[in-house]
Amino acid sequence: MKILVTGTAGFIGYHLAKKLLQRGDEVVGFDNINDYYDQNLKYARLNELGISKEDLKDNVIVYSKTYPNHKFIKANLEDTQTINYLFETEKFDAVCNLAAQAGVRYSLENPHAYVQSNVVGFLNILEACRNYNVKNLSFASSSSVYGLNKSQPFKTTDHTAHPVSLYAATKKSNEMMAHSYAHLYGICTTGLRFFTVYGPYGRPDMAPMLFANAILNDKEIKVFNHGDMSRDFTYIDDIVNGVIKVIDNPAKPIETSNSLEVDFEKNLPLDKSTASYRIYNIGNNAPVKLMDFINTLEKAIGKEAKKNFLPMQDGDVQSTYADVSDLINDFEYKPNTILENGIKKFVKWYKEFYEIKGKYK
Template identity: 60%
Template sequence: MKILVTGAAGFIGFFVSKSLLANGHEVIGLDNINDYYDVNLKYARLEELGIIRSEAEQFNNVVPSEGQSAFSFVRLALEDRENLPELFKNQSFDAVCNLAAQAGVRYSLENPEAYVDSNVVGFLNILECCRNYNIKHLVYASSSSVYGLNEKIPFETTDAVDHPVSLYAATKKSNELMAHAYAHLYGFKTTGLRFFTVYGPWGRPDMAMFLFTDAIINDKPIKVFNNGNLERDFTYIDDITEGVVRILETPLADETSKKQLFKIYNIGNSKSVKLMDFITAIEESLVTVAKKEMLPMQPGDVEKTWANVDDLIADYEYRPNTPIKLGVQRFIDWYKVYYNK
């Protein structure tokens, strides 16, 4: 297939692009390469996909990769209502995987406009392009953050998600509602994926895995929120990628029911890990005890996440399963090489 992957210079988009290419698909990656975190890491990911930085820095030009890779890249923002439809018109995609978004729960408290621009306006533009250019399947990133203040554990996709505690979570819930409306009105399939605390090599510098490792290696204290009384369903990047690619590659059924055109899945490790145990795994890998700064709960945070993935198992015969110690070690191995530590 010819697949558009948005957010291709991002953490998950990079790995999904690599996996799709390995499976023989043609991929066009899109990213606006904003400066929410170090752009050098984004360009380094693109270089792994064969894109020269000087070419990737240009706007609106579809740049082919060096060598034999079937990957091309375009620097473009989802909210660009003029150039995004032109891309769809010129490329004739078979499917779209929308992983681009303004990420980060805490940053949404500081810069809410960025979230509305990218996650709401940008997502609307993706939906409009899908309906206008005959896209059969849109797979898009949602988030475990939509569960908000829900207390029933583990989280199931049939749970009501009406109590978000951050604007980021609210924009992701809005994406699901918008996708439902478009699937119902225009008859193309939309699949939303609620990712649970993704970590691994090439990960984002604002995430706990990166922050803790970087601080410990550089002999700085780590910030432990809610005095360590947090639990997360940490999910390794390869497990996330496998789930996304399986859903993209599975042929669409001849679906007569409009209910089947709209699907939501959790992709998580089906296990809630205590934050202090996660920190211990990092300490053991680095053979260093972290200096810990115990802090209160942060606005926008939730105490516990835990994914029920029964729907994913039933429909795709897939369950993420990478053990936390293995995933942590793989990240640290990558970090030491990338930063020459």
């Protein structure tokens, strides 16, 4: 299968591309390698895929030196001309769109970047799928779409009408845009609401990397809401296995409870869509208290963290908890990495990658 994976310089995109390549798929990677966080980490991920920083030029396809079934293009999703050229020449069997301007808190500082990448860019992907007859599309949504929803665990039938960040609003708009294209043009489309993902080559703006960096450099970690938070931490390998199941099984035109209208009093769908469209939560189905996560990280590193307890930040939520029963029922999805093992693997990679030496090695 020939698959376009956008965001392959990113955390999930890199791991997904690597797994697809190793099983024999042909993968075209795509990323703009922006400076939202350390570009050296992004280039390191690409290097693992055989894509050298020195060979990269804007809007030019380069070939992997490691995987003969891989090539990559550095470009922006909002570049309509490049997107159309890529789809016309490569003739993809499937598209997995993971590229986006990430980060809940950064959306408060630079909202225009989110509209350009997450809305305009995603529209270009949808239009290209429509115009070049790609019938298998999967895309990254986010657990942040649940916003102020108090129901736990989060179910895909829960209403998502109250986002608390522009990032969440753009992800909700992606879901609605995708549904309309699935309905109008028969594009088999699946959205994945990712919960908190961690592991090797993780994002440095996320808690695991921030905490590890602070602990190992004898700095304070910021513990928001005074530690009274929980997250559905999910190891990267479990996430990638779920994404691949979705890519291999395009959505079918069956009645689904993933509705656009909801009876908010009963929290039940008022209508049902018959489009080839599904939304899934993808997470660990087992939330972890923030303080328990920190304690596990401290044990793996071998050093206690200096903690600065702070109030809740704007745009943040106290708890996330994924109901992944739909993914389990449809694809036998089952995360099987326990937190202690996942953290050990993450810490081992972190120390090796950043060359941490001394008593904590």
